[in-house]
Amino acid sequence: MPPTPARDTAEVVVVGRGMFGAAAARHLSQSGVDLIAIGADAYDPDHSPATVDEHEVFSSHNDEARLTRLQDRNEAWGQVTARALGDYRALEDASGIDFHHDVGCLIASLPGGDGRNPDPVAHLRERGITHEYFDPGDRTWADRWPRLDFPATHAIAFEPSPAGFIRPKHLIAAQETLTRRSGGTLLADTVTGVRRLGAGAGFEIVTAAGHRIRSSKVVLAAGAFTNFNRLIETPVDLELKTEVVVLGEVIPADADELAGYPTVKYLNDGDELDAIYMTPPVRYPDGRSYVKMGANTCLDTNPADLDTVQRWFRTATDDSYLELLQPALQALWPDVVFTSFRTRPCIVTYTPNRFPLIAEAQPGLIVATAGNGGGAKGSDAWGAMAADLILHG
Template identity: 30%
Template sequence: MYDLCVVGAGLIGSAAARHASLQPNIRVCLVGPDEPKERSMESPREIFASHYDESRVTRRSDPDPIWATLAQKAMDRYRDLEATSGVNFYSETGCMMAGPPEGQFVTNTRETVTSQNTQHDYLTPELLRQSFPHLNLPDEDVAIYETKNAGYINPRSLITAQKRIARDNGCDVINDIVCEISQHHSGAPLMSLLTESGQKIEARRVLIATGSFTNFRKLLPPGQEPDLKLLPVAYAKVEVSAEDAKRMGNMPSMLYRGGGAPHWPKDYPRLPNNLFGVYLLPPIKYPDGKFYIKSGNLHGPDSPQVSTVAEVKAWFCTKGVTPLATKLASMVTAVTKGIQTLSYHGDHCIIADTPTRYPYIDLVHPDLGVAIGGNSISAKSSDEIGRIAAMLVLYRKWDSELPAEAFKLKLKDTSKSKL
């Protein structure tokens, strides 16, 4: 019998399990599948995750002060997490948010870093060109540049660190997929979980952190389906030489939102108002020993959606040199100067978007909670999201300076689909 069972062993779930394991006299288990050795349509496996990668942008600033606060709380614990686990996952390369000075992205980010006293430099067009001569940005653009306490994290390694500490604190980590959760009463209420392998788990309380796959298994009470949009997004990894990687050694992580430059590819996927939404990471050495610049497009409210587990699986299992990967790779050569592309390939992930634009961290009933809906930017903040969720489910109290109302669970209106 567990006091808390966390379902979903990704970034948020593993963080929640670690924080719960730190509580005195609390017995915790974390249930979720390990990363598969391969992803193929022929495999019977249907459950995947978006953290199968070596890099995610991390920064303390954001155009939205709530997301900025979540990031700051989580990032304050990065180095302690590394020291305690013995796993390095954080590279402090800095991060730059660039775009036209009058654009909403730069304007809102500047307001946030100013109001929250986030250490940063404001780069005018001239300073931007002087600081990063290897970048090929529009002449009139500016940037908010976090020189410290920003960069990128390795999501695989972050999960390893969270699990290692949780295990050391007595948490049972179970490599399985939960297919059904129910509640029954034999005196006190009890949560029962059934896994795909047939294992039965009992716990007093359950936290669901299953991301894009939440609605594809019987995890929530009948008729309660979280309002999530599942957005298929792609990214490209462009291989560069060790020499080019060294030459670009001061390159920070970068996010761009704006009109772009005349030489940028015309067929690149655009945001509303024909804006470019691009992110780039500095050259990173991957497990294959090669250096890659990772790039992808920022999504918008009108991005295409998927709605079935078959569609999600097909998207996760599509990799390689696709037409979309070619477009994304072309942006790397457009934004950088003098970089020789040795090879490139693409990969896919799924974003679970909420109508509130914040993750759902809420109680479905007193013994069942959720922490879902990453909205594409939760990786860096996952430790704080997991902490808030774990404390909420364990103690039924909101433990954050941020307003609980912002994270309330929204359910789909299923009546419309029946008309």
């Protein structure tokens, strides 16, 4: 027998309690919508009671830091991200949960960009975003951050606060605190089906624990798993890409010294690694501090079915990724001694137009997914857009 649900009807059910879903649920419940948000417990390699093989779905926010800044890939992205960033403080104050660390962001790129990614300095200038600029070879930036290094070929821009990083799980906790406070119900469960009951009759949402919940409308915010588990009748156009991050452990003294260092976006112009991103040391649930670095790599693949995606998330550290990522991480911190390295698998979800998908996929069902590798920082605003579609059609 499944545990008795608190209730089995709601005006809106939000499927997925990740970055987009938690934001959508908060905006909806604060607008007075009666809702249930259903999301699977995240797999935590250090603390989950279930083994990774017992987990059916996974999230794309499952580490401790996500870069945030006003510089973005284009004007449309920049506007949405700026809207979210402008609301971080109010969210922290209202929830009592801090998630934003405004350490700034160092952006390193060849002058004019690398020809693959939008030129970040052009975006900073066009949008009038406050920044300091250092020509290639001008290392005066290193007076402030002497333990970082970039090739002399690259120009450096520093975007100050509010750029920095957010703690994704803390942001979700902040959103959910406010959702609960507004009367929303949160359920830890995996949805195994969303069934349309006929014109105007709403939906039935079935869960792994055996709940059957009816709602008039649904927000589908299941991240990389949106097209799986019978959540949607006709799949939406998503491309999944594997992504691996390396966590380099630092000793406590370095963790303290480097904690205030900026995040890094580094268009490294390499064949094996592209578009490197990095956070300063952050404390992880195992009590240790790690620098996190990720990038597109020549080993990335595009899994297309549930089984392949699940196997990917269950993959243990792969030495071939470490061979690529570890030297790149060390090169950025030439004199930092890392005491261990490990990698973590993740998935980035893309759309054909490289813009998050926030749309009514079928009457009454709003899809909110596909951060295209950069959805965390603006997730509050992407979720607000989904809520808007529910409220105003």
